Amino acid sequence: MHPAPSVIIFTTLSGLGFGLLAFLGLGMPSVTGWVAFVFYAIAYALAVGGLLASTFHLGHPERAWKAFSQWRTSWLSREGCAAVAALVIMAIYAAGAVFLETDWRFLGALGAVLSIGTVFTTAMIYTQLKTIPRWHSPLTPMVFLSFAIAGGALLAGRESLAPWLLALAGAIQLIYWAKTGKPLAQSGTDIGTATGLGDRGAVRAFEPPHTGSNYLLREFTYVLGRKHALKLRVIGFALAFALPIALMVIPFSGLMLKHLMAGLAVLLHIAGVACLRWLFFAEAEHVVGLYYGKR
């Protein structure tokens, strides 16, 4: 799949933003006043910024409001509804915390559930696609959810919890890679079933339908060199999980240094998740490539 920057930015930042909102909704940390304002500003910048980035890949962003209507069948529509619900509920909860110094517990818990639910709906947009065997697995929502929760813990400053959650997310990423080695080859779909000619002999794409490129080839047949894939996996894993964990468990002396290192851990984690998300798209193979002999 073509790794579109808008979608990578969206899933990376929104995942972190909703992860942070979930922790704030659960009162971890239980903040009020100016401190709360800063926390919520960061969470909303990430969540809303990501959502805005996602509209850049639309052909008609001005019609995006229509996407709230089809929640009965469409995960993309459900994502839109869940995101707006989470943002509205958490805004009310945040207003209470910032301006009234109150903690509306029920509202916060509801907002936390909706925030995590939004990340789940995002994951299901990809998970539902039978046409992309690598994504069509329960591991996909586990990756999205564990990343968002770990990133949220990191941003929320949960010093004792975050290293464990980062380790868990890293482990799930490793399992995702291990279990989805050659998903298209193992899916039972090949050029033989695509053309219906497979039981007559070995099928080979002889001539493409056209000499130039087209939308399908640009969108679905992105091919990533295997050598680069391995390097990027190592880089992404180190940045997203290994280095932030190290920065959090190494005892630094002094509050200032500790805060600096936590900030650095957040930045490294964001860069790492963006790298891993890029791989999530770039490594995914769409079955339509079979028709073009590209698989």
Next chain:
Amino acid sequence: MEGGQMTELPAQTDRKMGLVIDLDTCVGCHACVISCKGWNTENYGAPLSDQDPYGADPSGTFLNRVHSYEVQPQATGAQPAPAAQLVHFPKSCLHCEDAPCVTVCPTGASYKRVEDGIVLVNESDCIGCGLCAWSCPYGARELDLAEGVMKKCTLCVDRIYNDNLPEVDRIPACVRTCPAGARHFGDLGDPDSDVSQLVAARGGMDLMPEMGTKPVNKYLPPRPKDRIEDQIDVLAPLLAPVAEEPTGFLGWLDKALDKLPGGNS
């Protein structure tokens, strides 16, 4: 064009209009590709745009494309070296009964009609997110770069019910134009229709049945290739060399020249 405004699929449709494509008959001329582009650029919906059509990197939106595949049969005792077969393969929307492109649509722009099963896009509701194209295993949907909306085969819905056209033209443009008669149009939900009988007689098949999309369009498999080995020698006796070795004076000259120094080059 009326819109079914929910992306829930109908439990069943009154008819299942669709195409039957004969892979045995298709000669790969691409006339259906051109007639499709022509009709659907000039009629319903946004035109099918081209980008850089006369430049170095031309590309464009098409609703129907013709691939060509080589099928190499396995060697058997009876046929130790079977000839490979070239199969031309037109591909457009299969108007699936369980169309994933419809249910994923967030706006209700994509829908399947109850009356005839045709899958359509209401272009004024389409936000161009591309998710329907992601969900389609067949590559039947292409996002038009000029309009930013999703384009797909309409089964020429603006021809087949069009009273302004002569009756003979009230079929999809690709079917009307095919010079080989490789494309057939009709109701595949009616077991007595011509297309259903053709599918039954020729063993019509689904593409990627494992995807569970239940395509309405069917493909008729190519017939086994004629055994070219049996007939290749029909003209061969007439083409055999008349004199292999020169005789008489030319024969003596040939030998004499061979004996001169310089080798038999």
